[in-house]
Every structure is written in structure tokens, then in C-alpha cells.
Amino acid sequence: MRKGKAIASIVLLLVLLSLSTVAFANSGEDNGNGSPAEKIERARERFEQAQQNFLNAKDRFEDAKTKWLDAKDKWQRFNRASDRNEFLDKAKIYMLRSTDHLINYLEVTEKRAQKLENLDEADLNSITSQIDAELAKLEALKAEIEATDSNNLSAIAQKVKDEWNTVKAFSKKIVGLILAANTNKAISVAEKIGDKAEAKIAGLDQNGLDTNSANAALAAFRSHIQLAKDKRTEAVAKFLQITDLNSSQQLFKEGHDLLKEARDHLKEAHKSLKDIIREIVKAKKPANTGSDDEDQNQPEDESD
Known part of the structure; x- marks a missing residue:
């Protein structure tokens, strides 16, 4: 029996x-x-x-x-x-x-x-x-x-089944960590670009040019990058919590949603970067004193 x-x-x-x-x-x-x-x-x-x-x-x-x-x-x-x-x-x-x-x-x-x-x-x-x-x-x-x-074989059969469930959950964790690593790389690249922009602004500032607008755009850029890093860190924590099949689906979804928020902040950082470039270009242009326009509007000398 x-x-x-x-x-x-x-x-x-x-x-x-x-x-x-x-x-x-x-x-x-x-x-x-x-x-x-x-x-x-x-x-x-x-x-x-x-x-x-x-x-x-x-x-x-x-x-x-x-x-x-x-x-x-x-x-x-x-x-x-x-x-x-x-x-x-x-x-x-x-x-x-x-x-x-x-x-x-x-x-x-x-x-x-x-x-x-x-x-x-x-x-x-x-x-x-x-x-x-x-x-x-x-x-x-x-x-x-x-x-x-x-x-x-009965006890071994249960172990095999348990291991299948473990690997299913484990695979979700690994996929999540790979996605988070991709996001981390994008953040690192963005930070390097931000450092270069900051150095450009510092150079303009040393030359006595107005960099207020450029610095404001840089601050917005840094803020979005930090928020992206925070969301990415939260996502990794979610993925690392995956230990069994029952919780894997929900934790993976929560982590994935956090990475989406991180990517959204990276998009906003990209917009801020465009603002930085525009403000740097504007700051480097010589101030228009309006003298050229005034000369053009002067009446011609009719003494002859």
C-alpha cells in the first residue's frame, strides 16, 4: 500500500x-x-x-x-x-x-x-x-x-518539482536585474554627459558670462538623474525580494514599473540637457547692444 x-x-x-x-x-x-x-x-x-x-x-x-x-x-x-x-x-x-x-x-x-x-x-x-x-x-x-x-524516487520527484518552481522564480529575478543593469548603464552615460556640461558652464562662468539659466537647467538635469537612480535602486530591491513562485509575478511587476519611472526621469533629463545646450549657446553669444539697429535707423547725411 x-x-x-x-x-x-x-x-x-x-x-x-x-x-x-x-x-x-x-x-x-x-x-x-x-x-x-x-x-x-x-x-x-x-x-x-x-x-x-x-x-x-x-x-x-x-x-x-x-x-x-x-x-x-x-x-x-x-x-x-x-x-x-x-x-x-x-x-x-x-x-x-x-x-x-x-x-x-x-x-x-x-x-x-x-x-x-x-x-x-x-x-x-x-x-x-x-x-x-x-x-x-x-x-x-x-x-x-x-x-x-x-x-x-518519490522524495526526489518532489525536489525536482520544487527546483522547477525555484528556477522559474529565479529567472524572473535575473531578468529584472539585467533590465536594472541596462538602466544603470544609461544613468552612468547621462551622468558623464552632465559632468561635461557642468564643466562647460564653469568655463563660461569664469569668463564672466551669464550662466544662471544654464545652471538652472543643469540643476533640473541632476534632479531627474538622481530620481532615476533612486527608482532604479528601489527596482533592484524588488527583484532581490523574489524568492518563490508565488510572489515572483507581483514583485517583478512592481520592479518593472519602478524601472519605467526611472526611464521616464531619464527622458526628462534628456530634455533638460537640451535646455542646457541651448543656454550655453546663448551665453556664448555676444550681447546685442542694439547699436547696429540704431545706426540703421539714423537718417542719411544729406549735406551733399
């Missing part, structure tokens, strides 16, 4: 697993040699290889699922000991292929992050270290499945 319940739980857990295939795919290391273009090309090649590995693992996963379902159907119809043993063997293979599928999914996610040109090194290192930690857990789970007798 106990064996029957254990097998029934394996069936239920693997059915649930078969309904939740990872729907999207996407670090590897670089030796630091070569030009930026060569590094990008190597990252692209690693990503393409990881993507192919993911697709191959997905095919093996689907094939294992089909064979497991066939074995389950055969055992339920004929209820023979040999069919039961085949079912358990196929269930074990299915769990292994499921774990391989998750491993390859995370590997391609890591390579995708490394392929992005606009990720700061610190952000990339944070993302890849989290992925590597999750990969280590999956490799340990795979070793545990391989070492488990087919008759004792």
Missing part, C-alpha cells in the same frame, strides 16, 4: 512537472584578451553554443516525457511488475532530463547576460555568481537522482 502511494505521488509530481516547461532561454568566462569587438564576438559564439545545448536538452526532455507517459499508460493498463519497473526507470530518466533542461536553461541565461554590451562588470559579476550558485544546486540534485534507486 505504501509503495502504491509513493508511485502515485511520483505520477502526480511528474505530471505537474510536464505542465511547466521553461518557456524562454538565455555566462561564460572571457580570458580578457583581444579587442572589445573580439570579446563581443566570443561572447556571441558562447551564447549560440549554449542556446543550441539548451535546445538539445529540451528535445531530450520532451522525448523522456513521452516515454515516461507511454510507460505510465502501459503500467496502468496491464498492471504487471515488469511494466511497473519500466515506469520507474523511465520516471528516473525523466527527472534527470528535467534537471538537465534546467541546467542548460540557466547556462544560456548566463551567456545571454555576458553577451550584452551595456552591462557594467559589477552587475554582470553579481548576475553570474547567482546563476552559478543555482547551477551548483542543480548539479547536486542531478547527482542525487543518479544515486537513487528507482524504487525510492
Whole structure:
């Protein structure tokens, strides 16, 4: 009776697993040699290889699922000991292929992050270290499945299902962190442009030119940049709170909305930057004293 319940739980857990295939795919290391273009090309090649590995693992996963379902159907119809043993063997293979599928999914996610040109090194290192930690857990789970007798798969089946849910939630966190890293890069670029504008204004000020309007536009620019940084920080905090599938959807949405607010502030900062440029150009123009107009309006000398 106990064996029957254990097998029934394996069936239920693997059915649930078969309904939740990872729907999207996407670090590897670089030796630091070569030009930026060569590094990008190597990252692209690693990503393409990881993507192919993911697709191959997905095919093996689907094939294992089909064979497991066939074995389950055969055992339920004929209820023979040999069919039961085949079912358990196929269930074990299915769990292994499921774990391989998750491993390859995370590997391609890591390579995708490394392929992005606009990720700061610190952000990339944070993302890849989290992925590597999750990969280590999956490799340990795979070793545990391989070492488990087919008759004792019930507890392992629950672990596999739990790991699928963990990776689903984890993937949302990683996607959110990648989006936040993109926003962080945009903020960094904007800050550098602002620094150059500030230096230009300081030069005008030293030459005794009126920079009040330019400084006001610069203050507006700095304010929007700071607000963008604040929203980006809040978004990262939301993404880092994602630890389980139940909360992942809401936390991801909240983080995504905060990043949208950050991007809106970057747009406003861009408008302020246009104002800065316009005010710098105006300040550099010589003041119009109106003498030219006055000369043009003087009556001509008719003494001749």
C-alpha cells in the first residue's frame, strides 16, 4: 500500500512537472584578451553554443516525457511488475532530463547576460555568481537522482518539482536585474554627459558670462538623474525580494514599473540637457547692444 502511494505521488509530481516547461532561454568566462569587438564576438559564439545545448536538452526532455507517459499508460493498463519497473526507470530518466533542461536553461541565461554590451562588470559579476550558485544546486540534485534507486524516487520527484518552481522564480529575478543593469548603464552615460556640461558652464562662468539659466537647467538635469537612480535602486530591491513562485509575478511587476519611472526621469533629463545646450549657446553669444539697429535707423547725411 505504501509503495502504491509513493508511485502515485511520483505520477502526480511528474505530471505537474510536464505542465511547466521553461518557456524562454538565455555566462561564460572571457580570458580578457583581444579587442572589445573580439570579446563581443566570443561572447556571441558562447551564447549560440549554449542556446543550441539548451535546445538539445529540451528535445531530450520532451522525448523522456513521452516515454515516461507511454510507460505510465502501459503500467496502468496491464498492471504487471515488469511494466511497473519500466515506469520507474523511465520516471528516473525523466527527472534527470528535467534537471538537465534546467541546467542548460540557466547556462544560456548566463551567456545571454555576458553577451550584452551595456552591462557594467559589477552587475554582470553579481548576475553570474547567482546563476552559478543555482547551477551548483542543480548539479547536486542531478547527482542525487543518479544515486537513487528507482524504487525510492518519490522524495526526489518532489525536489525536482520544487527546483522547477525555484528556477522559474529565479529567472524572473535575473531578468529584472539585467533590465536594472541596462538602466544603470544609461544613468552612468547621462551622468558623464552632465559632468561635461557642468564643466562647460564653469568655463563660461569664469569668463564672466551669464550662466544662471544654464545652471538652472543643469540643476533640473541632476534632479531627474538622481530620481532615476533612486527608482532604479528601489527596482533592484524588488527583484532581490523574489524568492518563490508565488510572489515572483507581483514583485517583478512592481520592479518593472519602478524601472519605467526611472526611464521616464531619464527622458526628462534628456530634455533638460537640451535646455542646457541651448543656454550655453546663448551665453556664448555676444550681447546685442542694439547699436547696429540704431545706426540703421539714423537718417542719411544729406549735406551733399
